[in-house]
Amino acid sequence: AQSVxxxxxxxxxxxxxxxxxxxxxxSSVPPYLFWYVQYPNQGLQLLLKYTTGAxxxxxxxxxxxxxxxxxxxxxxxxxxxxxxxxxEYFCAVSDETGNTPLVFGKGTRLSVIA
Amino acid sequence: DTGxxxxxxxxxxxxxxxxxFRCDPISEHNRLYWYRQTLGQGPEFLxxxxxxxQLEKSRLLSDRFSAERPKGSFSTLEIQRTEQGDSAMYLCxxxxxxxxxxxxxxxxxxxxxxxx
Numbered sequence: 001a002q003s004v005x006x007x008x009x010x011x012x013x014x015x016x017x018x019x020x021x022x023x024x025x026x027s028s029v030p031p032y033l034f035w036y037v038q039y040p041n042q043g044l045q046l047l048l049k050y051t052t053g054a055x056x057x058x059x060x061x062x063x064x065x066x067x068x069x070x071x072x073x074x075x076x077x078x079x080x081x082x083x084x085x086x087x088e089y090f091c092a093v094s095d096e097t098g099n100t101p102l103v104f105g106k107g108t109r110l111s112v113i114a
Numbered sequence: 115d116t117g118x119x120x121x122x123x124x125x126x127x128x129x130x131x132x133x134x135f136r137c138d139p140i141s142e143h144n145r146l147y148w149y150r151q152t153l154g155q156g157p158e159f160l161x162x163x164x165x166x167x168q169l170e171k172s173r174l175l176s177d178r179f180s181a182e183r184p185k186g187s188f189s190t191l192e193i194q195r196t197e198q199g200d201s202a203m204y205l206c207x208x209x210x211x212x213x214x215x216x217x218x219x220x221x222x223x224x225x226x227x228x229x230x
Contacts, residue, residue, distance in 0.1 A: 009154070032216045043118070043205065043221035044157070051216060090156050098216035101147060101170065104156030 002027045002093045006105035014113050019063075019078040021108045023091030026072065033074040034092040034102065035065055044090065050074060061085070086112045116140070118222035120206050126228045127196055134192045135225045139208030146189050147219060148181055149205040150174070157205055163189060164211070196229045203227075 007022040025031055032051050036044040048059025055067040065076045074091060091105040119138040127133050139146050145164050149157035160179070161171045165186035178196075183189040193200055203226050207219035 006156075034218070036221075041223070043223045044207075044219075045221070046218040049216075049218060092156075094216055096216075098211075099169075101159040101162055102219060103159070104149075106154070106156045 002031060002095060002100065002103050004033075004091045004093045004103065004105040006089075006091050006108050008108055009106065010109045010111065012111040012113060013081045015083055016080050019076070019081045019085065019110065021076040021089050021091075021110065023065075023074045023076065023105060024072050025074060025091075025093045027093060027095065030096045032094045032096060032098070033065075033067060034094070035059065035063070035074075035076050036090045036092060036104075038088040038090065038107075040087075047076070047089075081110075081112045083112050083114065086110055118206055118208055118220050120204075120222035120225050122225060123223065124226045124228075126230065129198060129229055130195055132192065132194045133196060133227065134190050135204055135206075135227075137189045137191070137206030137208075137222060139188070139206070140210075140220055143208035143210045143220070144186065145209045145211060146183055147207040147209075148189070148191050149207065151203040151205055151224070152201075160191075193227075196227075198229045201227055201229045 003026045005024045034049045035047040038044045048057045050067045058064045088107045090107045092102040147162040148160040151157045163183040178194045181191045203224040205224045207221045209217045
């Protein structure tokens with residue numbers, strides 16, 4: 001069975017500082033990995049996804065994530081935080097068939113301090 | 115693309131009552147998913163459809179929960195004899211397998227259920 005663990009339920013950064021949100025996965029088969037963002041009172045939006053190929057994936061709003069098989073990690077980064085990045089971020093995993101519904105982590109709430 | 119639409123946005127009900135939620139997916143999306151999200155948790159999978167066929171149900175889905183997707187378009191999720199533990203945000207998402215079985219899910223804004 002697949003699962004993801006997000007380290008840190010709450011991360012706080014200063015505006016302009018590096019954002020690093022951690023995600024480790026557990027999967028017995030090659031995983032497909034996703035990051036979603038949820039703003040208050042809204043549904044989840046896709047930030048980026050890793051399927052196969054290039055291990056560094058670029059997403060929307062300046063976010064990127066790197067798939068590291070040796071570390072079973074898929075951490076999300078952004079070089080410079082903006083106030084509008086404050087939201088809840090979810091890592092999710094599926095298998096290569098796509099017939100297994102996405103399994104989400106518990107989420108990390110990002111606060112950006114002016 | 116008008117997005118995934120969920121109704122109602124909020125529902126307050128008394129314990130023991132039945133409730134029904136509706137989800138209208140993005141037009142032509144053949145897959146439709148229901149998730150449940152409680153405070154401080156990520157979305158938990160409940161069930162999903164491909165067209166009108168319900169392909170998988172989570173063990174979380176007790177026999178008080180039933181979902182349908184007649185004609186492969188909109189879907190309804192009914193909870194019978196609601197309990198306080200059913201209080202949560204119910205999320206609907208859709209996708210289309212023509213872009214791959216792992217095509218991203220498009221989520222609605224959810225229906226928040228409060229059982230008093």
